[in-house]
Amino acid sequence: MTDQQVLILGGQGRIGRSVAQDLVANTQAKITVTGRTLKSEASVQRQESPQIEFLALDLADYEGLEKAIASHQLVIHCAGPFLYRDTSVLKACIEQGVNYLDVSDSRSFTRKALALGDAAKAGGVTAIINTGIFPGISNSMVRHDVEKLDQAEQIHLSYVVAGSGGAGVTVMRTTFLGLQEPFEAWIDNQWQSVKPYSARETVQFPEPYGKAGVYWFDMPEAFTLVDSFPVKTVITKFGSIPDFYNHLTWIAAHIFPPSWIKNPAGIEFLSHVSHRMTSVSDRVSGIGVAIRSEVRGQKDGQPTLICSTLVHENTAVAAGAGTGSIAELMLANQLKKPGVWPVEQALPTELFKQTIQSRGLKLNVESTVIPSPVA
Structure with a gap:
């Protein structure tokens, strides 16, 4: 679908840019990347895609945040470090009925996000946290x-x-x-x-x-x-x-x-x-x-x-693929699970394997029977 709108908060950072690039390569969604200021005139153009536009947004501006979220179908929160973040973005998504992803890597933030699971489920919002690499x-x-x-x-x-x-x-x-x-x-x-x-x-x-x-x-x-x-x-x-x-x-x-x-x-x-x-x-x-x-x-x-x-070969690109692949599935309605979930509780293994293979990522697997100790 070409009318889908994705909002990437912190989209000018390395991880945010990688997520945007993955979405451009694998979806037709229109992507809005945010930052407090446009880092340079060529910042958005470097993405080399007409699918991407820039929006100046400070996450402390809750009214502006709510307005931006309301006009998108999916929000991807890449504005870390998450140790310093509260769950205001996730709460706004639940209130607006907008699906949510993030690249959080903080134990304390994760606990706060998971505590909103019942609210997200009641609102029919699928929120998947700790995505990336x-x-x-x-x-x-x-x-x-x-x-x-x-x-x-x-x-x-x-x-x-x-x-x-x-x-x-x-x-x-x-x-x-x-x-x-x-x-x-x-x-x-x-x-x-x-x-x-x-x-x-x-x-x-x-x-x-x-x-x-x-x-x-x-x-x-x-x-x-x-x-x-x-x-x-x-x-x-x-x-x-x-x-x-x-x-x-x-x-x-x-x-x-x-x-x-x-x-x-x-x-x-x-x-x-x-x-x-x-x-x-x-x-x-x-x-x-x-x-x-x-x-x-x-x-x-x-x-x-x-x-x-x-x-x-590139950690930031791999993180973009991890988050982008889940976003792709959500935009295609292949992954819908109202609530707040860590990745391993939301993403079925078959879908995981399909999406990483489509991005050229190879999973090498070995199975070994462990010998019993000799008495």
């Missing part, structure tokens, strides 16, 4: 792997990002914000406090990344996957390439004075310094991403491990 595609990979088992027992989800990931300073902010406080992880059927960027583990990713170090990291999946699947343990770990950045992040988490990480000005300073560093190293490391989902459980009475991996 991680969380997002990663959640669907876990669902895919869980469904291959008769009973899932442990989920181990790992990510590695090369340099800046092509996401500008955003990925830096997200990383440092994730270091602020210990968080709760589901381990052996109970919630346990975990220190961020602790318990380094070497994980085998596909080429070109190979073995890479990953660390505990606070992500919405750490608790939404527990709600979605009856497993004993959910492990979520993150790492950077080159490994030098892992050591710097570990120092920030464990050595720096806490005030540096908890102060917004400190976050901005560290994020911009890191971004300048990666602008140099990106030329060597690239800006890609690798995801590894590993689910252990039972299949045909035998302990079995299902492992799926996915690699993309």
